[in-house]
Amino acid sequence: MKVLTAKGGEYQISDDLREKLVLLDDGRLFIAKSYSFDPHVRSFIGRLQHKNVNYTIHNADLAIIANYYQDKSNQEDHSDMQRAAKQLFEKGVSLRASDIHIRVSKRGRTQIFFRVHNDLEFIGEKPFEYGDQLCSTIYQAMADVSDSTFEQLSRQDARISEKSKIPENLDGIRIATSPQVDGYIMVLRLLYNDTSDDLSLTNLGYSQTQVDSVEFMKKRPTGVIIIGGPTGSGKSTTLQRTLGSIIHETSGRKHIITVEDPPEYPIPGAVQTPVTNADSEEARSREYQKAIKAAMRLDPDIIMLSEVRDNPTARLVVQAAMTGHQVWTTVHANSALAILNRMMDLGVQPELLSDPTVIAGLICQRLVKKLCPHCKRPLSQHMDEFNDKDIRRFMSVLKDMDKIFVQGHGCDKCRGSGTSGRTVVAETIVTDNKLMKFIKEGDRIGAINYVKNEQNGISMLEHAIIKVSEGLVDPFQAEDVVGALNTVIIERDHSILAEEIR
Ligand SMILES: [Zn+2]
Incomplete structure (x- = not known):
């Protein structure tokens, strides 16, 4: 026997309402006596009538209703997935992502991206089934929608606002989904509550x-x-x-x-x-x-x-x-x-x-460009790849060469680009x-x-030097943008404006 009003069930309802009623797949609808005329209960019944669901109303104690919601196996699946979803949200928040994109492809795999500082960053790949389950859990068991069936073939909007389901510094998460050629995409907009930050x-x-x-x-x-x-x-x-x-x-x-x-x-x-x-x-x-x-x-x-x-x-x-x-x-x-x-x-x-x-x-x-923190390479270990003139120029400006990093060959985290945002x-x-x-x-x-x-x-040049010396930025990429790093020395010695000699 299935509990249709359970989390992730066909007729999922809110936690509040779950205390008041339960609908089983044999059509029995148990309602706590004291809530027979509760407006939320009535509106749920209205929903069933609207969908032409056959049901029979039975009065029940609160404890009996609660009992039906305990240890349901599909609920377990959803709660595991809910944990995974919440971890994903938390990871997004820790990187200050504005959005999380979940692209679910039937032919291929599920790809997850974060939008951080306006750039999409590839986060990882999972099998199709994982993504499918993740999206349906997010939509059916976490979002506060009343009509909560996740339909891959239609565009749907929803929102998660229940505090226990989202990281602390979010007000909510806005969900938008759309079918795509061989699957669908779900985009989650993280709504931060610390807007000043x-x-x-x-x-x-x-x-x-x-x-x-x-x-x-x-x-x-x-x-x-x-x-x-x-x-x-x-x-x-x-x-x-x-x-x-x-x-x-x-x-x-x-x-x-x-x-x-x-x-x-x-x-x-x-x-x-x-x-x-x-x-x-x-x-x-x-x-x-x-x-x-x-x-x-x-x-x-x-x-x-x-x-x-x-x-x-x-x-x-x-x-x-x-x-x-x-x-x-x-x-x-x-x-x-x-x-x-x-x-x-x-x-x-x-x-x-x-x-x-x-x-x-x-x-x-x-x-x-910012270096990908996962695959950047210490310059001191790759000196032989670069010409002496460049190295000498960097050494004249950068005090601690051990802290300098250059772009790596790319990894999963940066989708092979070697950089991560700007x-x-x-x-x-x-x-x-x-x-x-x-x-x-x-x-x-x-x-x-x-x-x-x-x-x-x-100056911008000095700001770039600071970022290079912190290992955040590749010295060559910095020079592409602000010009030779040693200009700052010439500037100091001769009191010439950097932009005048560039
Ligand atoms: Zn990388």
């Missing part, structure tokens, strides 16, 4: 000092904060997280309007306005300007503009800052200080660019009158030293 720049690779600088910029009432970097350097992610954290910290007390062309990420709590499609570059620019002007009339506290790309928008950005707004935007630039040059090229007057109430902060960033190398500059005095005088070296000495500032 999820929004932190530390997870992107910013150092604590840099995070503190950005925190300081966030508190400035007016002025524009500009993030520089080439295309694909993760500027939008930094922007999205920073705005998200402002919304979180001010509990929605700030009116944030974005003008984006196009909006890249959802920023819950902000009013995101897309730029209307236009067919020519000129028309786009006009639409963009219109949208910025409109945003300024909508009584914002904070305005975010996706990019400063031409003279009119550069002037509007400055105008918005001068009329009492905090403005966040991005620009193509190679270093934090070079942002000012770029703005000057775009027609902003130098007096405004050296005014700390107009320019509140400068951030620049690039992305470097990390930011960045520079942050908080502007003030002293710094702006150097800028006004055109003394860039003075400005750089001031940032270094007074703000504990580091």
Whole structure:
């Protein structure tokens, strides 16, 4: 005899309801006397009627009902699988994965991936049956759905919110499934309850000092904060997280309007306005300007503009800052200080660019691949593979060569890539009158030293060197992104700006 209302059963019900009733496969439905008119019990009966299930109602004691739920063998299977599922969730949380993908293939195997920092990471392979059982357990025995039959051939959505089934730092898990050519996929979105941490720049690779600088910029009432970097350097992610954290910290007390062309990420709590499609570059620019002007009339506290790309928008950005707004935007630039040059090229007057109430902060960033921690190789054991010149160059900058790692040949964990996600190398500059005095005088070296000495500032190159010396990043891959690592020495000795000799 089967208990259809057991966990994983055909008519699985919630733990609460399981105390009140039990349905057996011979059609007997036992209901605890005191719950005959309980709305949940009635709604369950409604469900059976709707599905044309034959049943006969019997009154029973609570103990008899509880008895039916004890030691069911299929329940055992599910509880083993539930443990495995919970372990998988916990592993995902420990790597700060945003999603878990389970691809179940009938011809092949089940592949499991985590999405960590926007990249999919291969976690492992299991037989088809394992994946199939895992998915049906997650859907049927863990999710809080009332109609809980997992159907591989349809798209289904559900959510797990029962605390005992999910890791502590999750609010819940959103489940989405879809059939695919030879099986199906289940995607689990991990909903973290510590959103402030999820929004932190530390997870992107910013150092604590840099995070503190950005925190300081966030508190400035007016002025524009500009993030520089080439295309694909993760500027939008930094922007999205920073705005998200402002919304979180001010509990929605700030009116944030974005003008984006196009909006890249959802920023819950902000009013995101897309730029209307236009067919020519000129028309786009006009639409963009219109949208910025409109945003300024909508009584914002904070305005975010996706990019400063031409003279009119550069002037509007400055105008918005001068009329009492905090403005966040991005620009193509190679270093934090070079942002000012770029703005000057775009027609902003130098007096405004050296005014700390107009320019509140400068951030620049690039992305470097992170070494797969499972297959990275110590450089000291593979010196013979590299040429002397490279090794000498590294040795001149990196103190402890034993801690340096190079990319390995790939493993299961990194799906043969040798790397696992990317990390930011960045520079942050908080502007003030002293710094702006150097800028006004055109003394860039003075400005750089001031940032270094007074703000504990580091350049992107130095940030990359730190990550290489911690064994997080391959020195060759770092050089691909920030240039020769020994530039920093030349820079120190000759007081030349790194980007000027590159
Ligand atoms: Zn690996």
